[in-house]
Every structure is written in structure tokens, then in C-alpha cells.
Amino acid sequence: MKTEPTPYGLLAEFHSAEALIDACESARAAGYRRLEAFSPFPLEELDAPLGLIDRRVQAFAIVGGVLGAACGFGLQVYANLDYPLNIGARPLIALPAFMVITFLLAVLFACLATVLGLFMLCRLPRLHHPLFDASAFAGASDDRFLLCLLADDVHFHLADTRAWLAERAESVTEVWQ
Structure with a gap:
């Protein structure tokens, strides 16, 4: 049809x-x-x-960073509470020791969320666009202003x-x- x-x-x-x-x-x-x-x-x-x-990409980064920090911190708290080792009378939830992994996972998730959000908002990968068929569009990356x-x-x-x-x-x- x-x-x-x-x-x-x-x-x-x-x-x-x-x-x-x-x-x-x-x-x-x-x-x-x-x-x-x-x-x-x-x-x-x-x-x-x-x-x-447009500030939507920044929102993706912030949400990804918060989610990464929560996952990193939650994973460490869960591991220490599920398998407690009391060595040297240290606390089970040692905040200064947890901050390194929490920060690294926040950065990792923020980066991944930013890239994925950018691709999604730009609707990539786009294999064909109607402008590709226009002969004038071929000069857009060379010397034409369209x-x-x-x-x-x-x-x-x-x-x-x-x-x-x-x-x-x-x-x-x-x-x-």
C-alpha cells in the first residue's frame, strides 16, 4: 500500500x-x-x-548522578550489614570509607545517563532523514547556509x-x- x-x-x-x-x-x-x-x-x-x-540533558546527568551515588552507597551498606565484620571496633557503616565508591559510581552513572539521554533526545541513530534527499542539503557541510x-x-x-x-x-x- x-x-x-x-x-x-x-x-x-x-x-x-x-x-x-x-x-x-x-x-x-x-x-x-x-x-x-x-x-x-x-x-x-x-x-x-x-x-x-533546552536543559533536558542536564536533567539526565543530575538524575544519573544521584542514582549512581545511591546505588554505590546502598551497595556498600547492604554488603556491610549482610556480612558484618567488626575489626578494630570500627563502625559497620563507615561514611568516609564509602565516599570513594559513592563518588565514582555517581560520576559513571551521570556520564552514561548524559550520553544515553543525548542520543535519545536527538533520536539517534537516525539512518535516514528527509533532508538527505534534497540536492541543496549536500552543501550544508561544505559552503552553504540553509x-x-x-x-x-x-x-x-x-x-x-x-x-x-x-x-x-x-x-x-x-x-x-
């Missing part, structure tokens, strides 16, 4: 980083919220117009958005899913 292709968005090509930044700011001001920008080098000026203020307005945006209308982008970009390409 063959399904009819649906639009993924419109891909606009720009000649410079400044033109891409201006287009992103204009798109945000025009009400577009679902947009992606691609450039051959990082552009910090794009963080605000693209809405890249802006993609996604079709699932509230303000997206294929003809109107194409006309709006054509005023600002060198070329506009339709991307289909």
Missing part, C-alpha cells in the same frame, strides 16, 4: 552566515517556531532565533511560506517525506 508523500518543509539556501541569521530572526518574528538551520561551522547567534534553550521551515509549524502554508522565503533566499526547495 503506497501512501501519498507529505511535505516535510521548505529548504532555503543563503549565500552567507549573516543572511541566514537575519532569515532566522525574521522567521521567528513572523511567528514560525519549527525551524532548523544548517551551516558549515557553528553560529552562536542562531541559538536564540532557533529556540535552542534554513528549513518545517511543515508541522502552525504558520506553515506551502505557497505562502515559499513566497516569504523566496524574498530572502537564493533558492527554495520543497522537501517531501
Whole structure:
């Protein structure tokens, strides 16, 4: 059963980083919220117009660290209470001695949770993306600056958005899913 292709968005090509930044700011001001920008080098000026203020990866790290510390400490307490050895009148739960393993497991779990959370939030591994079929996207890692307005945006209308982008970009390409 063959399904009819649906639009993924419109891909606009720009000649410079400044033109891409201006287009992103204009798109945000025009009400577009679902947009992606691609450039051959990082552009910090794009963080605000693209809405890249996301702290979910930090939450993964904090939860992983707390869980690791609890597991490390709990494992040592369980082992000492299950098999008590009273040597030299030391306490069964010796906090200073437990801190090394507790800290190491907190760091290990935080690192693992951060990497796994980042992969999950980026939806990796992604073997195919609709933008890979666009011929203009091949230059995104070389010398092209691209802006993609996604079709699932509230303000997206294929003809109107194409006309709006054509005023600002060198070329506009339709991307289909």
C-alpha cells in the first residue's frame, strides 16, 4: 500500500552566515517556531532565533548522578550489614570509607545517563532523514547556509511560506517525506 508523500518543509539556501541569521530572526518574528538551520561551522547567534534553550540533558546527568551515588552507597551498606565484620571496633557503616565508591559510581552513572539521554533526545541513530534527499542539503557541510521551515509549524502554508522565503533566499526547495 503506497501512501501519498507529505511535505516535510521548505529548504532555503543563503549565500552567507549573516543572511541566514537575519532569515532566522525574521522567521521567528513572523511567528514560525519549527525551524532548523544548517551551516558549515557553528553560529552562536542562531541559538536564540532557533529556540535552542533546552536543559533536558542536564536533567539526565543530575538524575544519573544521584542514582549512581545511591546505588554505590546502598551497595556498600547492604554488603556491610549482610556480612558484618567488626575489626578494630570500627563502625559497620563507615561514611568516609564509602565516599570513594559513592563518588565514582555517581560520576559513571551521570556520564552514561548524559550520553544515553543525548542520543535519545536527538533520536539517534537516525539512518535516514528527509533532508538527505534534497540536492541543496549536500552543501550544508561544505559552503552553504540553509534554513528549513518545517511543515508541522502552525504558520506553515506551502505557497505562502515559499513566497516569504523566496524574498530572502537564493533558492527554495520543497522537501517531501
